[in-house]
Amino acid sequence: MPRFKQFLIILGFFSCLTGFSQNQTITIKGKIDIALDGSLVRIGKSVDSFFNGFYTDPKDVAVVQNKRFNHQLLVSPNSFILIQLQGILYSLCYVDSASNISFEVMTDTIKNSQYIFFFGTNANANELLANRQLLNTVGRQKDYIVNIIKNAENAVSAMDSLHIALSSYTVRLDSLLRKNEISTNCYNAIIAEIEQRMLNCCNDVLVNGLRNPALVKMPKKQFRILIASLFKEYDPFNKKYFTSTSVSENIISECIFINEGILPAVINSPKDTWQSYAGLFTFLVVYFGVYDFAPNSYQQFLVGNALLAALNNTYMTKDEYMEVYSTYQKRYPASPYNPIINSNLIGKVFPATNNTRIKLDIH
Secondary structure, eight states: OOOEEEEEEOOOOOOEEOTTOSOEEEEEEEEOTTOOTTOEEEEEOOBTTBOOSSOOOGGGEEEOBTTEEEEEEEEOSSEEEEEEETTTEEEEEEEOTTOOEEEEEEEETTTTEEEEEEEETTHHHHHHHHTTOSOOSSSHHHHHHHHHHHHOSSHHHHHHHHHHHHHHHHHHHHHHHHTTOSOHHHHHHHHHHHHHHHHHHHHHHHHHHHHOGGGSSSOHHHHHHHHHHHHHHTOTTSGGGTTOTTHHHHHHHHHHHHHTTSSOOSSSSOOOTTGGGGGGGTTTOTTGGGGGGSOHHHHHHHHHHHHHHHHHSOOSOHHHHHHHHHHHHHHOTTOTHHHHHHHHHTTOOOOSOOSOOOOOOOO
16 A cells, blocks of 8 residues: 655735735645755745746745744735645645635645645635646647647637547536635636647747748648638737636737737737847847737736846846837836836846847747
8 A cells, every 4th residue: 555645835915905906915834844954935926916937925935834824915816826845745826706615626746746735715626627637738638629720620619629638628617616615706817728738738839830831730721720710719909818828828829820810910010129038038038029919908017027037037137128018118117016026126236248149030
């Protein structure tokens, strides 16, 4: 009989709206039986519900003492947070208003596997999410989606097969909602998450198939119809997908297709504002320049995320960073990212030179 090592993390989310802000204060309490004293629990949060997976505010790092941690942070209700403990835990959680969540991680130290059991509000949905049972954007599940597109004879058959594949995941959320085991907000957010994950699985084969038609069976005209159909039905600019963890990557793909004339423009006469800085973000956002093709309201969040990520992965000089940030501030003086960036710039040490900058051309 395999020997199990258990560790228990109890997360208590005691919510209270702060004034008229949409943010709420949550308290995260954890007990981790296999954690060593001094271990760091990093809590990544969304900015006004827009997911940021590349940056953790230094203030949102909790230190484990006596196998426990206790931390408070402001988060946007109806959003996703990412809880990480190096080598032990990497878990997405959905946060609804007034959520009370606890979960237990069971680790098989022989098989080196774990399963996370959730309890409380929206527990069943978070359990599916944390245990990667809701369509993964890497591995076999992505390969299955990619092969549907590669082997389809036309756009209609591809879309039909993708709908069937998607339903195998969404049906589980349908059942939870019917039983009143999850909130409507949670249901809508995670259904949107699954749909954007499916689109994310398609991105590589769509971009590569457009440039190398031999990768897919369907004729070039049908392939273009498929691209148009996918981005019409699962358009990442649709506000219902705003909280999705995959939406930034999907927006990049849509902007690439807009730039190449496959999809219609969403703004008139895009300027080369971010394209002029694309070489600075080569190792963070390869296609940073295509953000110029996104709606202005989304550019605020996309570029804001990139600026936060650049603070964690500093290879720009201070002058380079501040040039981009000054442009950003002028365009978005009321951006929710500005106070976060300003706080993290205090005492920030930048390298004297930047050896990574290259010239990029998206055209």
